[in-house]
Amino acid sequence: MSGYECSGTRIHSRGRGHYRCAVPIIRPYRPEDRAAVTEVCVLTGDGGEDSRERWPDPDLLANIFALPYVDHEPELAFVLDDGGTAVGYVLGTADTPAFVRWFRQERLPPLADRYPLRERPATPLEQLAVVLHHPERMLVAEVADHPAHLHIDLLPAYQGAGHGRALMTAFLRALNDRGVPRVHLQMDPANTRARAFYDRMGFSGIAVEGFPDGAFMGRATTAP
Structure with missing residues (x-):
């Protein structure tokens, strides 16, 4: 789906006015969505809640968990x-090891000076920068057979x-069309609402040494 039709009322959401459609649609990402994707990442980045108090630099969170993906694989x-x-x-990403290599070689260098790696990170922002500097954290042996x-x-x-289900279905279909058999995710086990959603979407827990139960989940890419 490349467009939409909308006749609605003007509302204010997140400080900006826009027209709310009667039925929001799922569509592929476009470059002009970049700022909105960053904003959604920040407003949901602390266990589903607004992350700005915890991490006062909103760009850092998005540069770890959102923008690299739309730059590297916008088709997903x-x-x-x-x-x-x-x-x-x-x-x-369809291929986690390839994504990690790209992140290390191309994504991290332009960000390293802005977010330096401290020997003793003290603030929450400095601790989040540690995550930025260690993309290899995504290489987890127990989920190697779930490459996406x-x-x-x-x-x-x-x-x-039902919007989350629709988004997930679109993503799983895109992976399956590319021949990717399985996908995984990492989450905060304390986020019970997210866990309930993933359970409904057919994800199952994957035990990973050193992490609490429920931190990793996976499923096949066949449609839910």
Whole structure:
């Protein structure tokens, strides 16, 4: 789906006015969605809640968990569009080891000076920078047979209405069309709402040494 038709009322969401469609649509990511994707990442980045108090530099979180994916594999990024504004997304990679190599070689160098790696990171922002500097954290032996991984986020006002399922279905279909057999994700086990969603989507827990139960989940890419 490359476009939409919308006749709705003008509302204000996240400080910006836009027209809300009667039924938001799922569509492929576009370059003009970049700022909205960053905003959704930041507003849901702390266990599903607004992350700005915890990490006052909003660009860092997005440069770890959102923007690299839309730059590296935009064909695997889909957004929930409500009147021309992305209010949710799913994005990821079909090949985690290849993504890690790209991140190390091309993505990290331009960001390293802005977010230096401290020998003794003290603040939450400095601790988050450690995550930026260690993309190899994504290479987990126990999920090697699930080569793809994903991130999915929706603004709270759009949760619980089936949009997450629609986004996930689009992503799984795209992976399956490319011959990718399985996908995994990592989550905070304390986020019980997210866990319930993944359970409904057919994900199962994968035991990973050193991580609590439920931190990693995976499933086949066949449609739910």
